[in-house]
Amino acid sequence: MSNLRHLCLLLLVPLTAFLQGPTHKITLLDGKVELQVPDQFHPMSDQEFQQRFRHGTSKPSLVLTDSTSEVTLTGVSTSMPATEDDMAAFALFQYQDLRKKHPDTEFPPHAHGTLIINGKKIGYLKFMPHAQDQVGFTWDFFALVDGKVLLLDLTCPISKQKLWDPIADQIIHSLKINSH
Template identity: 30%
Template sequence: MKKVVLFPATLCLLLFLTAFRPYAEVELIKKRVLSERVEILIPKGFEVMSEQQMDFNYARAQSRPSVIYTNSKEASLAFTYTDNTADQDMIDIYAANFYKTYTKQFKEAKWFGNGIKEVSGRKVGYLELMKPELGHEVYQLIFFTDVEGKLLMCTFTCADRQKPEWETVAKQIMSSFRTNE
């Protein structure tokens, strides 16, 4: 009789624990991007977005990223190597200006953080927010630093509902950033 009572209780406990298990870990692999200028961890399975897809996605944008890694629109990591002059002393100024610009442009954004971090011995500015985009909310972690005298901006993006799965991964990506200077 006790076996009959224990089985349903054990089954309920197992279902409860399965429902609340953490998201599966995302495997990260080391990649060299932007003509080997940068080394960074990128989620396994992310592929470079085709030129045609980038043209379509950024047809109306003022500028488009240099390269985008994605996993079929679930999440993406974009690298924009700008023509803007930059060095380590300018990262604080860029961080303040980007924060000011984003708070004006996205008044309804929810902010999780912004500022400067030291990553691999370099100043890296960052903005972390949830903002409206094309009728829904997206989570973004934008981080930037100087590479060979120019500003490099990296943007990790995913849908708001996927933030719990990708937020830690995005921060691991930012923390893995290294320049090959």
Template identity: 25%
Template structure:
């Protein structure tokens, strides 16, 4: 085999191993008005999976997890009032709430952006939570990557979040962006 062919095959192999790309996304109906495209292997989470992953009194409207249960997407229709023209102000409110829930937060992206002709707050960040409670069974540090978007529908805030451990962020971050950019909302 010629030297140039060996180099070509080596480069092709390295490129192929390093390039995972975006998996096939499947259009998923969240409500009569809202659709999002999720990775093909995402499945609806069971109530037990939701309870284990989210420590909230009210479960999300819809939650999906990757086949390996590493990454998840959730959607919540809240009772929090809000209007499209209030998104810039609401961004600071939600950002403050995120900071108060974690020991350390590094924002990657924050702002109000347009996705498919609708304004959304975008908060993308990595967060760290230190559990120093001596009585806790989960001592240590948890690190998470999150890409969250907020918008208003019928003057109520709707939240969509993509989460995974920081250790696999490099793989999931471009997928999270594709998922969020696929959100479509019909009507007002």
């Protein structure tokens, strides 16, 4: 029994260290938005972006990736006006729209809703899209900055979901919005 306990500890320590591993702060929109992201994330080059995403897709203002370019964190500031009271309805609309346009998309339990992060209501949507004969895992977040929707999106292969789901949770819980 003692050996099994030691083996479990040896296996869990590297994972826990990774999940709570080194992070660095990034800012968006002239410092109005702050996030803590894993140190392994770096800005995705234009070449990596063209290889990873569909031709004709415009590069978001934030595109970070890991060393494999399989995990990405993107951020797009929109001109879409909203209030915090709109976040639940916005997440529900995104969910319904995605189900309608892509019926093969899978959704986990509690796939959409809102969270309170650092005093701000944040909408979210989790889903597993089917693309190019692969299934991925995507966690979208919707936050308000100066009354406009900011979209944040973490995507990884489904095979890495169990690893990246808690990391995505840590990233979004580090979100600070420094605007009115």
